[in-house]
Amino acid sequence: MSDIILKLILESFFASIASIGFAMVFNVPKDSLKFCAFGGALTYMIRASLLNFGFGIEISTFVASTAIGIIALYWSRKYLIPRPVYTVASIIPMIPGTYAFTAMISLVDMNSHGVSPELIELFIENGLKAVAILGAISFGLALPSLYFMRLNRPVI
Amino acid sequence: MQEINYQHQTIITRAIIKAAVLMSEFGAESILIEQTAQRLGSALGINSVEISLIPSAIVLTTLYNNQSVTTTRRVHHKPINMSIVCDIQKIVISIEKNKYGVDYLADSLKDIEPNYYNRWLVVLMVGLACASFSYLQGADWVAFFITFLASSVAMYVRQELAKRRFVLIITFGVTALVATLIASISQLNNISETPNIALASSVLLLAPGFAFINSFLDSLKGYLSMGWGRWLEGILLTIATSIGIILAMAILDMKGW
Numbered sequence: 001m002s003d004i005i006l007k008l009i010l011e012s013f014f015a016s017i018a019s020i021g022f023a024m025v026f027n028v029p030k031d032s033l034k035f036c037a038f039g040g041a042l043t044y045m046i047r048a049s050l051l052n053f054g055f056g057i058e059i060s061t062f063v064a065s066t067a068i069g070i071i072a073l074y075w076s077r078k079y080l081i082p083r084p085v086y087t088v089a090s091i092i093p094m095i096p097g098t099y100a101f102t103a104m105i106s107l108v109d110m111n112s113h114g115v116s117p118e119l120i121e122l123f124i125e126n127g128l129k130a131v132a133i134l135g136a137i138s139f140g141l142a143l144p145s146l147y148f149m150r151l152n153r154p155v156i
Numbered sequence: 157m158q159e160i161n162y163q164h165q166t167i168i169t170r171a172i173i174k175a176a177v178l179m180s181e182f183g184a185e186s187i188l189i190e191q192t193a194q195r196l197g198s199a200l201g202i203n204s205v206e207i208s209l210i211p212s213a214i215v216l217t218t219l220y221n222n223q224s225v226t227t228t229r230r231v232h233h234k235p236i237n238m239s240i241v242c243d244i245q246k247i248v249i250s251i252e253k254n255k256y257g258v259d260y261l262a263d264s265l266k267d268i269e270p271n272y273y274n275r276w277l278v279v280l281m282v283g284l285a286c287a288s289f290s291y292l293q294g295a296d297w298v299a300f301f302i303t304f305l306a307s308s309v310a311m312y313v314r315q316e317l318a319k320r321r322f323v324l325i326i327t328f329g330v331t332a333l334v335a336t337l338i339a340s341i342s343q344l345n346n347i348s349e350t351p352n353i354a355l356a357s358s359v360l361l362l363a364p365g366f367a368f369i370n371s372f373l374d375s376l377k378g379y380l381s382m383g384w385g386r387w388l389e390g391i392l393l394t395i396a397t398s399i400g401i402i403l404a405m406a407i408l409d410m411k412g413w
Contacts (some may be wrong), residue, residue: 018289021284022285024277046294070235080246082245097360101397101398105402142372
């Protein structure tokens with residue numbers, strides 16, 4: 001059991017490094033970097049532990065991104081910074097980049113090497129996975145602010 | 157509040173649309189752009205601000221008593237820069253709080269300095285970030301270091317191309333080519349057990365996360381045309397990246413990840 005927890009902590013440490021790196025590419029303000037790191041670690045930890053309990057990857061991703069969406073709402077009110085600054089950097093470790101690139105590469109392969117059932121399978125499998133995870137992430141992020149939109153006033 | 161004549165209203169409209177264009181160019185969400193424009197308008201004494209957003213332009217109308225001023229600006233998309241969006245947000249809040257006039261808005265928009273990090277620090281951190289991705293996907297240490305090397309060099313290339321103001325599509329394609337060429341070291345002599353993880357992780361710095369997330373957020377909040385525009389932008393950047401990868405694979409004569 002302690003092995004799993006240790007592995008989880010180590011992995012979320014690496015996830016927070018990934019979040020910081022991407023936050024720097026987006027040029028976030030310097031004092032929000034630590035929140036991005038914390039958010040990245042948190043989302044990864046939530047998703048990994050839900051995956052460990054046997055939930056599907058879409059549900060786990062959805063729960064993790066809803067959690068960071070709610071937390072970022074609190075941060076953005078406190079520090080007067082738009083929410084995407086925190087949320088996008090935090091969910092970066094969950095972005096299905098590998099799935100999306102594999103799908104696109106198989107599409108280009110189909111053109112150059114001819115269509116084969118394996119390539120179609122590769123494309124549909126990876127493309128669907130990418131879209132489903134992306135949808136889970138963005139729906140989770142949007143949910144908290146959609147809740148506030150009903151009140152018809154700015155989130156911060 | 158004194159009367160606003162037509163000239164003054166024109167000046168206010170120009171200042172507001174400048175703020176909106178800056179936000180749109182540097183990657184803010186559509187709802188944030190609209191709210192910023194409306195809050196600025198009511199803080200500066202305008203009755204209402206109506207805004208129409210499409211991916212390549214902004215049309216903005218301010219209404220005051222019986223006069224209305226409409227203006228259009230072209231939006232040129234630039235690399236995402238969140239610090240500028242944050243600065244504009246802070247300007248809006250300080251105008252609302254302290255009742256500053258339109259001169260303050262125009263001056264502070266002119267003075268906005270993007271918060272650039274030291275470029276070598278960014279190269280180092282992006283290298284570490286992609287290496288972390290490879291670790292999370294279960295790469296061994298050789299693949300970890302090769303990913304670090306490949307994505308650091310790729311980030312350096314990306315910065316150089318961005319400095320020369322190339323179109324994003326070319327930047328992404330060339331960067332993916334370089335990253336894949338370097339990451340293919342991991343296939344030489346079987347030095348790594350997991351060469352395909354190194355190949356896949358080293359191009360992750362090009363994943364257009366902001367475009368896709370913003371596209372979904374915009375569509376869910378009712379800005380459908382902006383949502384489609386950003387979706388297409390994300391898809392185009394993904395295709396550009398894939399073409400870079402495919403070119404590198406063709407040069408090295410390897411097949412698939």
